[in-house]
Amino acid sequence: MIDLKRNSKKELVLATGIRSRSSSIYKSNQSEDFKISRGKFSNFLTCPRCFYLDRVVGLDPPGTPGWSLNDTTDHLLKKEFDDCRNSQTPHRLFLKNGLEHVVPYQHPDMDKWRDSLHHGLTARFEDTNIILTGGVDDIWQNTKNGKLILVDYKSQANSAPLEPKTYLSDVYKHGYKVQIDFYAYLLQKMGFDVEDTAFFLVCNADRDADGFYGKMNFQEVLIPYLWKSNWIREQIVQMIKLLNDKKAPKANSSCKNCAYTKQANLYEKNSNNEC
Numbered sequence: 001m002i003d004l005k006r007n008s009k010k011e012l013v014l015a016t017g018i019r020s021r022s023s024s025i026y027k028s029n030q031s032e033d034f035k036i037s038r039g040k041f042s043n044f045l046t047c048p049r050c051f052y053l054d055r056v057v058g059l060d061p062p063g064t065p066g067w068s069l070n071d072t073t074d075h076l077l078k079k080e081f082d083d084c085r086n087s088q089t090p091h092r093l094f095l096k097n098g099l100e101h102v103v104p105y106q107h108p109d110m111d112k113w114r115d116s117l118h119h120g121l122t123a124r125f126e127d128t129n130i131i132l133t134g135g136v137d138d139i140w141q142n143t144k145n146g147k148l149i150l151v152d153y154k155s156q157a158n159s160a161p162l163e164p165k166t167y168l169s170d171v172y173k174h175g176y177k178v179q180i181d182f183y184a185y186l187l188q189k190m191g192f193d194v195e196d197t198a199f200f201l202v203c204n205a206d207r208d209a210d211g212f213y214g215k216m217n218f219q220e221v222l223i224p225y226l227w228k229s230n231w232i233r234e235q236i237v238q239m240i241k242l243l244n245d246k247k248a249p250k251a252n253s254s255c256k257n258c259a260y261t262k263q264a265n266l267y268e269k270n271s272n273n274e275c
Helices: 038-046 048-057 068-087 092-096 164-169 171-189 232-243 256-274
Strands: 034-037 102-104 121-124 130-134 138-142 148-156 197-205 218-226
Touching: 034 038, 038 048, 038 130, 038 171, 038 232, 048 232, 048 256, 068 102, 068 138, 068 148, 068 197, 121 171, 130 171, 130 232, 148 171, 164 171, 164 218, 171 197, 171 232
Parallel strands: 034 130, 148 197
Antiparallel strands: 102 138, 121 130, 138 148, 197 218
C-alpha cells in the first residue's frame, strides 16, 4: 500500500523520508544509551540493510496500517486475564488445558511490560550502551515452582486445524518464535526464572459460520512452544557491530523493500539519461 504522511491532526504533511527525532538515529561508536526494540531486532535479522538505513542513516520507511481487530482481541483478552490476575485464580483456559497450577503473574510493572511503545521489558546488553526492549502480551506463573511463563496472543481466521506441529512449522510463524525467544532472553537478563515452555494463545475466527449476524465466533487454542534464547547473544553482537559500521551492508536478496528501491533508482537513472 502507499503510505501518506499525516500529523497528529491527521492532516497531510510533507514526507521527507528522514527521521525527525535524533534519539532514533544511532551515531557510530556513540556513548549515549540507545534503545533497540524487539521489532527492530527482528528487522536486523530480516534485512540488515533496511535495519541500517533506518537506525543509522535515519531513513523513515513507509509504515503499515494498524490491525484494529487484532488489537481489540488483545485488549479484551488482557481485561479477562487481569480479572484472574487480581484474584490470583486460574483462567478458564488453564482449567480446560490441565494448567490448574498456573495463574496470571502479578507484578507492579506488568502494565509497563505490556507497553511496547514507552516501556516494555528492558535489559542492558552486557557492558554496552545498547538497551534492549520488548512489550509482552502477558506473563503467567507456575505456582508449583514460581517460574514465569511467556504468552503471546495471536488472532487469525484459518480453516486449517490448529495443532502445534503444523502451526509452528509454518514459515510465516518464524517471526512469532523469534518474539518469544527474545522476550525469554530479556526476562532472564532481568533476573527472572522462566519456564522452558511458552504459549501462543491463538484465537481463530470461524470462517465456516452461516453468516456474520453482528458477531464472530472464535476457537481458542493454546499452542506450546519450547523457546530457545541461546542464539540471541551472538546476533546482538553482530547487530551492534553493524550499528558501528561506516557502510551499509548488502540487502537481503529476497527483500522487496530493497528491490523496489533499486528498481526505482534504475528507472530514475535511465529517465535522466534519455533527457
